């Protein structure tokens with residue numbers, strides 16, 4: 302039986318997809334690059350052991366192809382390419398760089414998201430993989446406002462950062478190929494940890510902003526007589542009313558796994574966005590609670606302090622990267638998703654859930670560590 306090829310299996314969404322698809326007895330192959338400390342097989346074995354410990358049950362293993370989407374032929378050996386051509390006819394292309402800043406067209410996020418996707422497409426064409434599932438983002442809408450439909454992509458909009466633009470280019474490139482027989486595109490909102498367990502494996506977006514506030518807040522000053530840190534000299538450059546579309550990773554993965562395993566649902570674009578967005582005011586409140594501060598300002602102007610301290614300056618400088626994060630989101634129409642999986646509504650993201658997620662991230666020091674494993678052998682071929 303055919304294997305489904307998954308890229309990005311070591312990331313947050315990829316690990317959930319790997320667990321959910323294997324739990325549904327889907328035969329899976331994963332394209333994984335080695336890290337500085339581990340080979341590809343051991344990385345996947347460690348991720349699988351984490352799931353088995355959490356779920357207290359055995360799971361099947363995927364076939365591991367050690368490769369890199371930025372290398373010609375994805376860095377695979379002739380035997381591995383042959384194996385993929387004989388055993389895979391579908392792919393979930395999920396690997397991407399989530400970098401919001403870029404030093405140029407040859408660096409991230411362009412390198413992995415555009416050039417890497419081009420290499421994945423070349424590989425799929427060569428290997429006869431014609432069923433394509435692509436993980437894009439709701440933020441391909443860039444700076445558009447109003448209602449955004451699932452059948453829209455490039456309407457000449459501007460972008461808040463190179464990441465958004467690179468994801469549009471990737472989607473356009475995939476849509477422009479002629480060998481793909483079925484294309485399904487998933488566009489999640491901002492992915493946060495597990496709605497039930499607060500588990501996360503990487504710390505982007507929501508977590509990165511929280512980590513910045515937490516780290517700098519704690520090194521900036523001591524709590525005063527109130528027992529809290531005075532945050533009143535800082536403002537977040539948001540009005541508090543901006544809407545942000547946060548979605549728990551367990552829901553994104555469950556919806557994707559349901560759609561990917563039901564051919565009747567292929568061929569469409571799905572906005573994986575929440576029923577109700579959160580506001581930047583709620584996010585500010587969570588930050589204050591976690592940092593133990595008060596007075597963190599909301600306002601669209603940066604305070605004109607002459608005697609701004611080095612740490613305050615550093616805070617503002619780092620926050621510039623996330624400035625796009627505070628913009629008001631448009632309204633996402635998710636009719637395709639609602640029609641496809643009416644029984645899987647997005648869990649409501651509220652103060653309680655965000656507090657749990659933030660506490661869990663702080664307890665882990667915003668850093669996930671996999672267990673060390675013996676060298677695993679999950680490769681299908683002799684390389």
Ligand SMILES: NC(=O)c1ccc[n+]([C@@H]2O[C@H](COP(=O)([O-])OP(=O)(O)OC[C@H]3O[C@@H](n4cnc5c(N)ncnc54)[C@H](OP(=O)(O)O)[C@@H]3O)[C@@H](O)[C@H]2O)c1
Pocket residue numbers: 308309310311312313314315332333334335368369370371394395396397398399413417436437438439468488489490491492493503505506
């Ligand atoms: N996180 C969000 O808020 C969000 C929102 C909307 C859409 N998305 C999309 O969802 C997908 C998954 O995101 P995520 O949050 O799970 O990100 P993540 O945790 O950072 O994972 C990214 C994955 O891509 C892999 N990857 C990156 N470059 C690669 C390369 N050159 N070769 C092989 N693998 C490579 C990473 O491998 P390593 O472990 O080796 O680095 C990792 O497995 C992406 O397509 C992203 O654009 C994410």
